[in-house]
Each structure stands twice: as structure tokens, then as C-alpha cells.
Amino acid sequence: MALGGRGGPVAPPAHDFPYLRAYSENLRQQVVALMAQEDGLAALLRRKYPQAHTVRTDKALYHYTSALKSRYLRNAEAVNKVVFDSKIHVVRHALGLHTAVSRVQGGRLAAKHEIRIAAMFKQVPEEFLRMIVVHELAHLRERDHNKAFYQLCEHMEPAYHQYELDLRLYLTHLEHAGPRLWQAELAVAE
Numbered sequence: 445m446a447l448g449g450r451g452g453p454v455a456p457p458a459h460d461f462p463y464l465r466a467y468s469e470n471l472r473q474q475v476v477a478l479m480a481q482e483d484g485l486a487a488l489l490r491r492k493y494p495q496a497h498t499v500r501t502d503k504a505l506y507h508y509t510s511a512l513k514s515r516y517l518r519n520a521e522a523v524n525k526v527v528f529d530s531k532i533h534v535v536r537h538a539l540g541l542h543t544a545v546s547r548v549q550g551g552r553l554a555a556k557h558e559i560r561i562a563a564m565f566k567q568v569p570e571e572f573l574r575m576i577v578v579h580e581l582a583h584l585r586e587r588d589h590n591k592a593f594y595q596l597c598e599h600m601e602p603a604y605h606q607y608e609l610d611l612r613l614y615l616t617h618l619e620h621a622g623p624r625l626w627q628a629e630l631a632v633a634e
């Protein structure tokens with residue numbers, strides 16, 4: 445595939461892909477080729493994920509998360525709070541946050557778990573939201589991003605790694621001044 449040189453948009457250099465650092469150079473080159481085409485990456489994402497999810501509020505997000513937890517992590521500690529957080533800027537790495545604040549409760553130590561999801565996840569396909577919620581839920585069991593952690597993620601969502609890659613492609617698209625792809629659906633639904 446030709447990289448630019450056909451009068452189309454000039455693709456960014458491959459080293460300028462902070463969201464794709466964990467992937468192979470070969471994959472990054474494919475992204476460069478896609479971005480060199482008019483609407484290449486955006487069209488691919490829209491084709492794969494035509495619709496935005498309908499989880500609009502913190503309350504709905506809490507229910508969405510609780511349903512996944514009770515299905516896969518019934519015995520893990522309770523999640524006290526789940527919110528969309530507009531203060532989490534999806535810069536470089538933070539997509540969501542899981543915090544466990546220890547406090548004394550009835551004479552023993554209990555952790556209060558909170559999950560914060562970057563507000564930009566209000567306007568993405570359900571698959572991307574599920575991926576990030578599954579990720580934060582897995583931290584109830586595993587603090588680090590180790591093998592057991594990713595096994596747990598895949599247990600909750602078998603396509604976890606595919607969705608993560610596609611989400612990172614979307615973030616790469618946005619970082620290179622691409623328009624949001626699922627905003628129109630949001631406007632229609634509200």
C-alpha cells in the first residue's frame with residue numbers, strides 16, 4: 445500500500461502513536477497506511493462498530509458494571525461507586541481508574557472501591573465501554589497488569605484484546621485531529 449503521495453492526507457510518522465506502543469511495528473505500519481487513506485481508519489471503525497451504547501448516566505453505568513460483576517465476580521468485594529469522570533483526560537494511558545480506599549468499619553478494615561471511567565466513554569460503542577469496565581473490575585482481584593489479570597479480563601470478555609486494540613485505534617484517530625465517530629448517535633438518542 446502506498447503511504448501518502450497520492451494527494452491524500454499525510455499520515456503521521458509511526459513513532460507518534462502513544463496508544464499503540466505495546467503493539468508490533470508491523471501493526472503500526474498498517475495503521476500508518478490506513479491513516480494515509482481518506483477516512484481509512486474512521487471508516488474501518490464505523491463499519492465494525494456502527495452504534496454507540498446507551499449507557500448515559502452514572503446510575504446506568506453503575507447498573508451496567510454491577511451486572512457484569514455479579515455475573516463474573518460475584519465473590520469479589522463490592523464496588524461502592526461507578527461514575528463517568530470528565531476530569532480523567534484520556535492522555536497517554538489513563539482510560540479509567542480503580543481506587544480502593546481502606547477505612548475502618550465495624551472494627552475491621554474494609555476497602556471502599558470506586559471505579560471512574562473517562563467521560564469520553566459515554567460516546568463509544570458498547571464493546572469499548574465493556575472492555576474498560578471489565579478492565580477496572582479485574583482490578584478488584586488483581587492489582588497489577590499481570591498474566592492472571594488479563595486472563596480474568598478475557599474470562600469476562602473473550603474479545604477483550606481485540607476491543608482494546610480497536611479502542612486504541614480510535615484514540616489514535618482522535619489524537620490526530622479526527623472527529624468523534626459516535627457523537628451523532630448520542631444526539632439522536634437524547
Ligand SMILES: [Zn+2]
Pocket residue numbers: 579583589
Ligand atoms: Zn489497569
